[in-house]
Amino acid sequence: MVLTLTRDRLKSLAFWWLIFLLPLLPLAWLVDRALALDLGADPAQAIVQFTGIWTLRLLFITLAVTPLRRLFRWSWLQRYRRMMGLYTLFYAVLHLLAFATFIVGWRTDLLLRELSERPYIVVGSLALLLLIPLGVTSTRNWQRRLGPRWAKLHRLVYPIALLAMLHFIWQIRSSFQEQLIYGLILAWLLGYRLWKRLHKRKTARRQVA
Numbered sequence: 025m026v027l028t029l030t031r032d033r034l035k036s037l038a039f040w041w042l043i044f045l046l047p048l049l050p051l052a053w054l055v056d057r058a059l060a061l062d063l064g065a066d067p068a069q070a071i072v073q074f075t076g077i078w079t080l081r082l083l084f085i086t087l088a089v090t091p092l093r094r095l096f097r098w099s100w101l102q103r104y105r106r107m108m109g110l111y112t113l114f115y116a117v118l119h120l121l122a123f124a125t126f127i128v129g130w131r132t133d134l135l136l137r138e139l140s141e142r143p144y145i146v147v148g149s150l151a152l153l154l155l156i157p158l159g160v161t162s163t164r165n166w167q168r169r170l171g172p173r174w175a176k177l178h179r180l181v182y183p184i185a186l187l188a189m190l191h192f193i194w195q196i197r198s199s200f201q202e203q204l205i206y207g208l209i210l211a212w213l214l215g216y217r218l219w220k221r222l223h224k225r226k227t228a229r230r231q232v233a
């Protein structure tokens with residue numbers, strides 16, 4: 025009995041570490057390519073784009089936890105939602121640092137010029153600013169302290185996702201295939217929640233009548 029318990033605990037711990045390490049693989053790949061000087065003709069842009077797309081992917085993975093958990097009854101997924109949310113913030117900060125270092129070189133005049141010439145950067149910055157309070161309050165302690173306000177605050181993830189998508193769409197140059205795919209995924213992630221909410225309201229109304 026004790027042996028089985030220990031084995032189960034070890035398995036669950038190994039799985040936790042596996043999920044914890046997976047989102048670090050893109051970063052490891054990026055560092056490896058950078059050290060091999062193999063990031064294409066414009067390494068600065070490649071780093072900014074790579075960290076940007078991974079921020080968006082991790083945001084979508086975080087948003088996918090609830091629908092996947094409900095659809096496939098994967099209750100174990102819930103345990104990893106916070107971790108994925110924090111990884112989203114981590115990659116967003118890397119994205120910002122890459123932009124500040126390689127594109128504007130920490131110069132305020134260049135930053136102001138970029139902000140006025142490329143409004144999608146303002147939209148991305150807003151998304152990142154809104155992500156910060158979610159990261160800070162993601163702990164159990166904050167959840168307890170804020171009570172029902174915690175869930176309300178964390179609904180900010182929906183405008184964040186829309187802002188992030190707008191930031192991405194605004195950058196369309198020729199082909200929009202990638203943005204279309206990400207847009208459809210986001211439409212499903214948000215549409216599923218909306219449909220569930222409407223369905224719940226309808227059922228509650230029917231029960232009252």
Ligand code: HEM
Nearest residue numbers: 072073076077079080116120123145148149151152188192
């Ligand atoms: C939650 C926040 C953010 C998300 C999800 C995000 C996501 C993205 C995505 C998906 C791309 C396109 C990557 C590609 O083309 O493959 C991108 C590019 C970019 N982002 Fe962000 N971003 C965020 C915040 C920011 C911030 C705060 C800044 C700067 C202050 C910024 C500046 C840029 C720049 C300069 C590009 C590259 C545009 C180019 O190709 O020239 N982003 N971002």
